[in-house]
Amino acid sequence: MPDAPTAAARGPISRPTPLRQAVYDALTKLIVNGSLKPGQHLVEAELAENLGVSRQPIREALQRLHTAGWVDLRPSQGAFVHSPTTEECAQLLSVRALLETHSARGAAQHATPRDVARLWELQQTGLTALAAGDARAIVEANAALHTHITLLSRNAVLAELIPQVDRRVRWYYMPIAKPRGKDAWNEHARIIEAIAEGSPHRAEELMRRHTRSTTDFYCKQIAAVAGQSV
Amino acid sequence: MPDAPTAAARGPISRPTPLRQAVYDALTKLIVNGSLKPGQHLVEAELAENLGVSRQPIREALQRLHTAGWVDLRPSQGAFVHSPTTEECAQLLSVRALLETHSARGAAQHATPRDVARLWELQQTGLTALAAGDARAIVEANAALHTHITLLSRNAVLAELIPQVDRRVRWYYMPIAKPRGKDAWNEHARIIEAIAEGSPHRAEELMRRHTRSTTDFYCKQIAAVAGQSV
């Protein structure tokens, strides 16, 4: 209602993306893909030069990275890539399970047939990746599916919180995690069915089990790795 | 292990608090207590002058306020105090309920007798405030109690997420919420008992009910206010 006076302005056109955003994205990527290792000291001037910007946008991005949990900011010492501990990981997993369970419930309440169709598409993408044995694609498809379920819950707060948690989990597990196999995608299928038939309780319960399985799966891998190297 | 060479350094001594932190605290306070109203345009230069600092720390604080959900940052237009919608509030409440329920469970698993004693103290503070009819003190005591339960869950992720959600809820309800009365504190007492006896399941269930009651209570108030003024 607020505008649209005369023109049929298609979308608010392209706002020039602030540099800080680009820097934030770039650094996140560098951290996730391991170019910047946990514990590493991030020197502002260095980053600024590498990215070809001044220190100002860097600093602003670092603030955001800090609140998002990617880096630790020690006063007068600067930014360090966050080193997750085993406990923290377990905590992240448990909280993520909680949030995703809730979002499955919401999705079952709000999803339209069209939404469900999209879910099946994503599921299919995952199955294809699984068949091809492309680990990277599997992880990606999995994330896409879960993200979309969150979206369907029509809960902006969840949609804001889950990625915060989820990306950190995935980052930590990247080096050690083989994706779960066929089981996970069977569970996905059942969850989608529950969402499709609008059964919040069933969707919730199925998602609870699914996330629990995933958590257990990861915890075992942690234990294995911890036993070997630490 | 890293340091403590000779001295018996008590704590990492006092790092000089960065200005951005002070600014962040100040602005949060101003938003929460209503000096800065929802939708209001926050002009950097203005804030800088009022707080007696330059624009730089202001900008950094605004980044954090943004990710914490206090302000909206529109590119090239600046910062605006976030205007929560009714839906968003309902969502915040439901998520908060979820997280607090989980934290009660954790608290029951980890609390020591000493921790429980502290909970009873906080409970007593609340009862005193209730008897005195001091609304502000009641809200504060309530927050303190819930915060401490979260702490006891020994889950850093929860401890990080809940305040994010909780403070926003409290901020929004501040103007319309009369604190709930004796009921809430009776429920608190039962929850503390469950924690004391180390019954995760019972604590979880009691907290679930408690937060549900609170949510319902607030939703009614929203409806009432919405009916009147909007």
Place this chain on the structure above:
DNA sequence: ATACTGAGTTTAGTATGCAATAGCCACTCT
């Protein structure tokens, strides 16, 4: 040889300045 002390260097913290963009208002033309 080892522990302490001091200067020098690095780096974060803060302030200021300049360029670019968006919003606003007065003016003009129909």
Place this chain on the structure above:
DNA sequence: AGAGTGGCTATTGCATACTAAACTCAGTAT
């Protein structure tokens, strides 16, 4: 008179410059 257009101002975005704190390492005294 109303709509459209131009210039003006306010404000953000970015960069640079300066200050102060922390770390490093060499030198010295025990």
